Amino acid sequence: RMVVIGRSETDAYLLAAPAYERWLNSFKFLYELNAISTPPNLPLNFDAAIESELCVVGTADSVRKALLDQLEEAGANYLLCQLAFGDLPLDASLYTASAIRSEIMARVAAS
Numbered sequence: 001r002m003v004v005i006g007r008s009e010t011d012a013y014l015l016a017a018p019a020y021e022r023w024l025n026s027f028k029f030l031y032e033l034n035a036i037s038t039p040p041n042l043p044l045n046f047d048a049a050i051e052s053e054l055c056v057v058g059t060a061d062s063v064r065k066a067l068l069d070q071l072e073e074a075g076a077n078y079l080l081c082q083l084a085f086g087d088l089p090l091d092a093s094l095y096t097a098s099a100i101r102s103e104i105m106a107r108v109a110a111s
Contacts (some may be wrong), residue, residue: 001067002049003081004057004092005099012057015092017046020055022086060103067104 002020006012024044031038043049050057056066071079081100084093 001053001070001079001081002055002085003063003067003083003096003100004055004088005060005063005096005103006058006092009058009062012059012063015088016055016057019086019088019092020046020049024086026086060099063099064104064107068108 002016002023004012004016004019006015024042027042028038030036038044041052043052043054046055049055053066053070056063056070058066067079071077083096083100084090
């Protein structure tokens with residue numbers, strides 16, 4: 001999952017959307033260069049990435065809920081998150097990492 005936590009839902013979306021588009025263009029580059037079809041389930045825009053749950057963005061509370069729901073649905077006991085992608089600013093990735101540590105992991109461990 002590509003994860004971006006912002007101070008608000010809007011903040012997270014505004015940070016993640018252009019970063020996803022940059023990541024997507026980079027991801028597709030070699031496929032297009034070699035005339036190879038991209039994976040059929042690849043979300044081709046940010047809204048589709050949100051809908052498919054490839055990207056999870058929002059406040060710490062909304063991201064925690066989404067990730068816990070995904071873990072429960074999958075029956076998984078761990079989660080791999082991509083906190084840096086595209087041209088997401090470093091401070092956004094660091095804020096996300098800090099929020100995961102303090103707002104998500106700490107609350108999950110306490111429950």
